[in-house]
Amino acid sequence: MMALNGNGLSWLRRAVFEPLYYLRAGSPFLDYWITLEQTQYLPETVLRERQRRRLRDLLRYAWENNAFYRSRFESAGVTPGMLDTDDCIAKIPILTKADIRSHTADMISRGFDRGELLNFKTGGSTGKSLDIYVTEECSELRNSCARRHDLWTGWKSGEPIAAVWGNPYLPHGVKQKLRDWLVSPMIYLDTMCISEEAIVRFADEWKRVRPTLLFGHAHSIYVLAQYVRDLKLSGIRPTGILSTSMMLMPHERRTIESVFGIKVTDRYGCEEVSLIASECEKHEGMHLNIEHLYIEFVRDDGSPAASGEPGAIVVTDLMNRAMPFIRYRVEDVGVPTDRKCSCGRGLPLMESVTGRVADFLVKSDGSRVAGVSLIENTLTKIPGIDQMQLVQEAVDSLVVRVVPGAEFNDATRRELHDYFKELFGGQTKIEVTAVEAILPEASGKYRFSICRI
The missing domain is CATH 3.30.300.30 (ANL, C-terminal domain)
Incomplete structure (x- = not known):
């Protein structure tokens, strides 16, 4: 029984409960994740060619099945014969948040019913939400990719996770609680009500559940680290730390790593297109998710930023055909690089995200x-x-x-x-x-x- 409280139970989740759950659900999650585990080590040239093929397929699909994009292509002088050329993408107008708010219904491709798609809402600096629509399959492919990058922290599937998050999801009813315990157990520290009492309760729950991955908003993990240090709490010893959702500042990284004694894995993405880039175990930059996205770094004049030069991040989602995002300006600024990571993966690097466009002062x-x-x-x-x-x-x-x-x-x-x-x-x-x-x-x-x- 003792074994089932630790490694034994994690193994059962990984080898038995999780496969049975996804098999019953008919989900592509596990098969696609296994594929991604292999493709990450393909040469960059091979991954780039796959990316180009997916981009061309997406552009042709949008021309034939999406009236919103066909109109944008035509207004920019893009013709069907140009869709297979490497420089075609730069001719397509950049998609903004205002465009999405004004044309949400128009952006749904032919053959898809909004009522049957998964709907996600994302906020932003303006306080106005965006409605994002994807198929269930697309959502599962995104989750598979996130799983691959979770493993870069040292965490293993089946092991419990501790999330430092605002308004966390909590399972309701016996069925949901049993499902979470059997497949993906999580404990939460709600960032909307952090206090000494909440931190102590979180530490006590940590000792009971024994998660190995600490996951959450960058600054929220930093706040937790400060409390753990100042209250001299013991027992919170993660195997991996995954920082996401906002910029991890250097002094925050130093504090977190000092308190918990391990490196932080920083990850970057957004609700609209999911994971964009992530550090690996080498921490030599952030690997770009070119298997799912076509990512550009653009100067103010629209030209490509050079290696080491900040540029606005513009992404094209190669996986979402129900509601395509083609040349979407994320409103963040990042720094591309020609450097290679010593980990051996073929996924190229970016240096860092330097901030949100809305966070730049004038x-x-x-x-x-x-x-x-x-x-x-x-x-x-x-x-x-x-x-x-x-x-x-x-x-x-x-x-x-x-x-x-x-x-x-x-x-x-x-x-x-x-x-x-x-x-x-x-x-x-x-x-x-x-x-x-x-x-x-x-x-x-x-x-x-x-x-x-």
Whole structure:
């Protein structure tokens, strides 16, 4: 019985319960995951050719079956004869969130009924949600890909997971609870109500369930690490840590790794197209998910960004035909690279995500600066600051919201004021305001740089 509380039960989930569950459901999840385990080590040239074929197939499909995209192609001068050329994709207009909100129904391809598709909603900096539609098969293929990257952390399928998340899913009824226990047991720390009491309860539950993967919003895992350190809690010893959903800042990574004694695996994606890139066990950059996506890094003038140069991330989902996303601007900025990872995988790298477009603040001369970089430069160098948030409502106004630490004083306030005054110019009004906490949004995520211009 003792064995079934640990490795033995994890093995049963992996070898018996999970296969039976997906077989009964008729899901392609496990078969596709096994395939992805093999294809990740194919040479990049082979993976790139597969990506090109899938892209061409998608564009032809959209031309023949999607009136919204056919109209966009035609307006850009794209003809059927051009769809097989390598430079065709650059001629297609970039898809924005506003486009999606205005044309959600029109974006559904012929032969699909919205009422029979899976519907996901995603928020954003504007607070307006997007409706995303996919088939159940497409959703399972996405989940299979996520599983492959989960394993890069050192976690093994069948082992329990601890999620640090806002508004977490909780199973209801005996059937759901039994299913979760047999296939994918999880415990949660709700980021909407973090307190010492909640952290202690989470630590107690950890000792009972013994998860091996710690998964959650980057900053939320950082907050957990601070509590574990300050409360001197023992027993929370994950095998892997998976950070996602928001930028993992360097000082947060250092704290998390120091507290838990293992490396953080950082992952990047969005609800609209799922996983975009992820670190592997080598932590030498983020592997791009080119088996599911065609990913571009685009300068302001529309030309491709060079290796090492920041560019707007534009993705084409090669798997979702029910509601295609072709040249979708994610509103994040990333840095491509020509470097190769020593892990031997054929999946190419990007250096990093440098921030959301909405998180870039605007200086008086019209230039932009990454808000997360400003947070990193001040939070780690000026003593007395526990948390900070920058809010810009106008070019000549910046509010610096600070959660004071033990060393916070008038000198801290002046140093912050002078730093931002010099950076943004003498005409910019800088307001440094002390607050009790920087609260998460309704999704449970934290935003530390907000530009409303």
